[in-house]
Amino acid sequence: MLVLGLQGSPRKKGNTRFLLDRFLEVSRDFGARTITVDTDKRNILPCRELTACERKGFCPIKDDLKDEIYSQIQEADVIVAATPVFFYNMTAQLKALIDRCQVFWARKYRFKLKEPGIGQRRGYLLSVGASRGKQLFEAIELSTRYFFDAVSAKYEGCLTYRGMENAGDLAAHPSVEKEVRQAVEKVVKPLVNRKRIIFACRENACRSQMAAALARYLGGDKIDAMSGGSEPAEKVNPIMQAAMAEKQIDLAFAQTRSLGDAIETHHPEMIVTMGCGEACPVIPGVKIEDWDLPDPADQPEHVMRKVRDEIEIRVKSLIKHI
Ligand SMILES: Cc1cc2nc3c(=O)[nH]c(=O)nc-3n(C[C@H](O)[C@H](O)[C@H](O)COP(=O)(O)O)c2cc1C
Numbered sequence: 001m002l003v004l005g006l007q008g009s010p011r012k013k014g015n016t017r018f019l020l021d022r023f024l025e026v027s028r029d030f031g032a033r034t035i036t037v038d039t040d041k042r043n044i045l046p047c048r049e050l051t052a053c054e055r056k057g058f059c060p061i062k063d064d065l066k067d068e069i070y071s072q073i074q075e076a077d078v079i080v081a082a083t084p085v086f087f088y089n090m091t092a093q094l095k096a097l098i099d100r101c102q103v104f105w106a107r108k109y110r111f112k113l114k115e116p117g118i119g120q121r122r123g124y125l126l127s128v129g130a131s132r133g134k135q136l137f138e139a140i141e142l143s144t145r146y147f148f149d150a151v152s153a154k155y156e157g158c159l160t161y162r163g164m165e166n167a168g169d170l171a172a173h174p175s176v177e178k179e180v181r182q183a184v185e186k187v188v189k190p191l192v193n194r195k196r197i198i199f200a201c202r203e204n205a206c207r208s209q210m211a212a213a214l215a216r217y218l219g220g221d222k223i224d225a226m227s228g229g230s231e232p233a234e235k236v237n238p239i240m241q242a243a244m245a246e247k248q249i250d251l252a253f254a255q256t257r258s259l260g261d262a263i264e265t266h267h268p269e270m271i272v273t274m275g276c277g278e279a280c281p282v283i284p285g286v287k288i289e290d291w292d293l294p295d296p297a298d299q300p301e302h303v304m305r306k307v308r309d310e311i312e313i314r315v316k317s318l319i320k321h322i
Pocket of ligand 1: 009010011013014015016017083084085086087088089128129130131132136164165166167
């Protein structure tokens, strides 16, 4: 259960940072995992309209989006965009990140692919401005709504504060704590009580990736899925990505993760292994189920498809019995 905060203010100890930090702290109190992307500190290059995303489905610009942030967006259950008002809009730092998400727009609308988390991903906006203008947040809200649509997050609303000029102003606001808690209760809390399941295989490149994505896609309202591998490969398998794209499920930005890391971050209630024989993990209190499926790595495409379809059948049955 990942809440991803996109922090747009360049100011140290600023109002936006305070607001997002509180939102994420309360999310953690409810049991969510959180990541903050500090846009001002990251290497995020603006879109150069090379149009590769619309023609080929990927962005050739090499920066932190490509290496890390695209994958965090793909993994997120809740995306929180947080920004001060700069000239009646969001900051350039956050806007640069958003423009580069045109790749998600292209994969969704040009290539007709779907994010595995599409059924439950939510988006929320936090913003602050110094003046009290009636239309102060209108441009930001409109841009953010379109951004959330591109990354397949349902817009859940916003918390905005006028009259916040100096760093520290918002911390002194009388009702901010209560309002943040109410927002987190509405947006984050309903997603926390899903069953936490890890799908595991050796390399986390094929079987467990497909299983976790299908569990998210088909049963994300019941299952909070993550995957991991006992000996994770450097990258996921491109034949697996293509096989999932045939089902319209997009794993373009999926990355591998070690099983140890998955267990530490996800605190699973159940682990489903894809075939581990004697080496099945044993964790007190955690249910282990072994599906014993063949490893499709280095096999022809039809083997990958067969394993994918078998996984789909088993995931559907798992969802039914949860
Ligand atoms: C370049 C710049 C442009 C700004 N434009 C606006 C504006 O159009 N309307 C407004 O109400 N405040 C404007 N502000 C004020 C900030 O929104 C305000 O100080 C806010 O509290 C900063 O948030 P932060 O502490 O999170 O950085 C601007 C500030 C800067 C630095």
